[in-house]
Amino acid sequence: MAASGIPLDAGTLMSTVLEGILYGFSILLFIGTIWSLTYKQRIQDINRPIATVVVLLWMLSTAHIIVNIIRVEDAFxxxxxxxxxxxxxxLADVAQQTYVLKHALYVLQTLLADGVVIYRCYVVWQSIWIIILPSMLWCSVAVTGIIGLYCAAQSGSNSGDIYAQVLAKWVTAFFSMTIATNLLSSGLLIYRIWLIERNASTARVTNVTMMPLLHVLMDTAVLYSVVLFAALICFVCSSNGEVVMLDMIMPIVSIAFYIVLIRIAISRKTRSSSSINIPRRTTSEGGQDSSQQHSMQPLQVHIPQFNVDTPGFGKGNEGQVSPYPVESV
Structure with missing residues (x-):
């Protein structure tokens, strides 16, 4: 099937330029993320799994843009x-090594990013059952991606372009499974945080809230899903715009991940400042409370505490139940 829309050579140049711009922005966020993970932290206190994911995302996006530049240099x-x-x-020859390599990097980054989101779901829900369906979708993403890469690598230079029937069905399935995995995992994560925030809002003793983090998660999930939908639509319509959208996804995934971590770091700092600035009772107030302790007892409620310092977000434990003194009646 012949591709339509923007010419492939022009689309490739455009995608490389746009990817370079977004990659530069992701580098700034990468530096900010590393700083937020290591600032005033001892080496043993640094969250190594998250730091590893951050570095891997940077390495994959860097390798992708390098391969893209080499591919452009070879073609032109x-x-x-x-x-x-x-x-x-x-550029239309899917059997070229640079084509297979750049898409292999994209598949790896997709699996890494979706895997992190699924792990976050497990952390906040503390239930293996909640991630069974997302994990199955993640496996389907891996299978369709690997088969698609294999079909591209085995095709000859005269076997047709990416929109050939055999390869197209696997690419379409890969995009569809990726969108489903992202929407389901992000939806479960956002819903759980919203539930915790709603339960905590009635008994909060400080002005610390998880709503800014919730908004960031929603924005990044929507951004990623919109770009994936656009790439899928372009591919189904056999438009070369898919090349532009696909190359833009690589830095966008890294940017979305970095923004969430930076937002968590800001929330952690705000929470620490709020806990330090909580006013303490005076000695006279303490004496009055002591005189009334036999007649009146402090009312306490127990609510689930969402801790942003979790293995999936930062450091600490998730789903703990902590007592929050609300008011002495």
């Missing part, structure tokens, strides 16, 4: 006059 400089059909034919 190295094989411009020697490859049959010119740059457009070279």
């Amino acid at each position: 400089v190295k094989y411009r006059h020697t490859y049959p059909g010119g740059p457009s034919a070279f």
